[in-house]
Amino acid sequence: MLESIIFSILALFLVIGAISMISFKQSVYSAISFLLVMIAMAGMFALLHQSFLFLAQILVSVGAVVTLSLMIITSINIKRDNLPKHRVSPKSIFLSSILILPIILVIFKAISSLDIKFVEVDSSFGTIQSISTTLFSNWVLPFEIVSILLLSALIGSIIISKRRLNL
């Protein structure tokens, strides 16, 4: 019962944050709504007994990604004139909904035909110890590939930001 109430509150935060994220005109407000979405998502992970994922979500998504986005938004200091001029027209929302709704409905139909339910898990599920045991036994190669990906992202962002402007 308590879990259902927490789920409802977090779901409300997630949907409201996501809708306000795509509807604000100023980028800073969008980023702050995204912060709300990320924190509520971390709460969802906690509700699913994924304690290490909850920690990683708070540390990386909230602490690094959203903070970096806010820092970039405030440091490049976009003037009001440089924002996109025209508002979003209802026609474009309608056409996009026609494109998106079939995809969502197909996924809904697939989900409703799924026959799964939550099983009782032992207390070590999702803790840092059991996650790291699995990570360093069965998932060593993907882990190393992700480390190479992070290194290449580091080099790539340095090269892009140091490039001379020639547009």
Next chain:
Amino acid sequence: MTPHHFLYLATILFGIGLLGLTIRKNLFVIYLSIELMLSSVNLILATFSRANNSQDGSIMALLMIAVIASEASIFLAIIVYLYKSTKTIDTETFTNLRNEESI
């Protein structure tokens, strides 16, 4: 409470992210929409991991968080570069690949 609730919620979030990706012309909102879609996939992975009592989904979600972080760094570097060179973040401006004389 069943896994279906989590999966429906993640699908709705994915739809909102896709909507933001298609209707907005602000580069930052497009970037945040992509992040939202990636995070909703993360939620699906965590739900299936919990429903099957297997850690593999959690590990995949953990690796996805690293992918999200690297995507953020590259995308923000591109946004800063584009803003420095054109002084705007309107996607209508960036039409270099659309011009027929530049092919």
